[in-house]
Amino acid sequence: MVIPILGVHSIGMTVPDPKLRLAYLQTTYMVDEPPLSIRIGQTHPRLDEWLAGRDASSWAFLTAWNPQSNLLSDADNKMRMNGLVQDLAAYLIGPGRGLPPDPGWQAEESLLVVGISKDDALRIARKWDQLAFVYGESGGPAILVWC
Numbered sequence: 001m002v003i004p005i006l007g008v009h010s011i012g013m014t015v016p017d018p019k020l021r022l023a024y025l026q027t028t029y030m031v032d033e034p035p036l037s038i039r040i041g042q043t044h045p046r047l048d049e050w051l052a053g054r055d056a057s058s059w060a061f062l063t064a065w066n067p068q069s070n071l072l073s074d075a076d077n078k079m080r081m082n083g084l085v086q087d088l089a090a091y092l093i094g095p096g097r098g099l100p101p102d103p104g105w106q107a108e109e110s111l112l113v114v115g116i117s118k119d120d121a122l123r124i125a126r127k128w129d130q131l132a133f134v135y136g137e138s139g140g141p142a143i144l145v146w147c
Helices: 017-028 045-052 074-086 118-127
Strands: 008-010 029-032 036-038 060-061 092-099 108-114 133-139 143-146
Touching: 036 045, 045 060, 060 118, 074 108, 074 118, 118 133, 118 143
Parallel strands: 008 143
Antiparallel strands: 029 036, 029 092, 060 108, 060 133, 092 108, 133 143
């Protein structure tokens, strides 16, 4: 089912409640290098330029934090992120974080993954029990992909 909101795709799952969906859509996905922020439904020319310099045209923003949007301890989340980094050893990755619009929800450590396909990102996001991830291709908008 494709949700009729720009930049949102669903692959084989029911989209969660509207409040949670809105929170994902309003989150700012911050990348440390290159320093920039990613927003769902927007293009990111600076990221496209940076990718081109690395012979890449696709990217994903992935995390292992808070599976199924259920809060875990920092220690558990860090352990999960270490496993995600190992799973992504074949890719160029850079640190970042998802900054939610609700100050009651903590920022989630995340990774910009360069050159990954949407299918591979989906497989990895599902392995780490995530509800969604952000994906993009050069010249196109960032999309939220529900797992």
